[in-house]
Amino acid sequence: MSDSKKFGVVAEFDSAAAIYKAAETTTDAGYTKVDAHTPFPVHGLEKALKQPPSHLGWFCVLGGITGIGIAQAMQWWMNSFDYEYWVSGKEPYSWPTTIPITFELMVLLTAFVAVFGMFGINRLPRWHHPIFKHSTIHRVTDDRFFLSVEATDPKFDAAKTVEFLQGIGGVNVEVLEDD
């Protein structure tokens, strides 16, 4: 077992309050690669896990600006450069007429970046995750709450981490293989 690569240690808790407390205690103890798996969103859990704010917003801004740029360039190119086209007395490039397309493309690309960026950051989709090997993980969609400390954590030490998680009230604490 010690030869194979480990994913980390996973512990089970039985309430939202318990997982919140456990997350707080674990991150306070200096663990950084900590994650929680719950049947429903638990308010403030991301703070207890000390997770930094997501960068997705910035990617979305870039997506939006790209959309604006593409829309403007496309309309300018089509209507007033490549094939100059006068519609109902408006100039070939008339800014008010370009706004609806610009708005739509901005929204479209922002939404694409938000959805696919979220997939990318979370490395989704994937068929399998090491945490599925935990013996009671199926209850994560029902009535149990799980806390994982990953092996990539600099403070990680299989035996000590197991002991720590048991110490803060975790049950079914298991060391999982990574494959």
Add this chain to the structure above:
Amino acid sequence: MTASTAPTLEQVAPNIKTRVADGDLGGAQTVMLGIGAIALIASLIGWGEQFIHSYLVAYMFTLSLVLGAMFFVMVQHITRAGWSVVVRRIAENMMGVMPVMAVLFLPILFEAETLFSHWWHAGDHADPTDPMHDPIVHHKIGYLNPTFFYIRVALYFAIWLGLARYFRNASIAQDQSGDPEVSLRLARRAAPGLALFALSLTFAAFDWMMSIDPHWFSTMFGVTYFAGSVMSFYATLALTCLWLRKKGYLGEVINREHYHDIGKLLFAFMVFWTYVNFSQYMLIFYANLPEETLWYQARAEGGWATIGTVLIIGHFLVPFAFLMSRHIKRNTLTLSIASIFLLAMHWLDMQFLIMPNFTKGLGHPGLSTDWLDFTTMIGMLALFVGLMLRNIANSPLVPERDPRLGESLKFHNI
């Protein structure tokens, strides 16, 4: 099922101060009411055409804050909102200014003939051979005639006074009784209330601003006024809460989470204003029908085009970029800056909607400012603030026994 009474304030939050200490806001109140009275009375010196035009701008600006507050209160009830309970009483106190707004409407009523001169006497020129006959206005005299105008004014104020009084009094009565049934009843009454509100606001905007130029029409016009009103209300709400906090009230009750939500709604209605204004402009620009474009023509001449550009930049582009970040909305200083800036922009918007029709008619085409623009605006706004502070001082600062008060106190953004 008979509901038990809502918990008392001592059970929900024993440590919060919900009453203004005697005379604590008295100084500010006196100063504001004094400025209001002096500025408005001084403005009367200039009674005449310019006075009534400036007065209308100031009136529509101030009215928009009161109407915005009324909309907010009813929307919170109909959605059974939890987060907003701690700020709802301040909105209720703002809409409590409505009776004075009805009195302040009197000059407009007296000078309606001057303001709406383009259609006021249209009924007297029904004969097509009459040189004063206006065929376009003639088709509208079923709606645009003095009698119906007066009836509608009475109707609008009946609706507004009734709604403001009903929703404020019911909420204050609940402070004593703690009856949860009140919240359920207000949620039910808010539905017809909002329908009446939407219709009355839309037609009031048509009557008092759009009909200045009776040839022009836009079904979007009421919505543009509504969007600006609600935006300005949120700006005023944020500033009032922050001022009270500075005075030592509600500091721990209305916290960062609530300001964040007020900021989000401020941002949303600012964008909504842009959306409806652009929709209106875009269709008129594209169709290029003479009777529709003339309204924008008056706003493209003599300096008004500059004001239009300032509105695009200041009422949309700059605040859009500025208010986007959550840190800006959660910081009290940056939120105050955005609120004050957007209120100034709303005032400019009211000028832009009303004034170009007049300045052309007055023989000095184009942009002009008069001292009356400022005295009427300062006077009316100061009066509004003074009256709102009086209302705040006379009732608990939060709905003490609202069943959702506890939820609101613990409110947390994801």
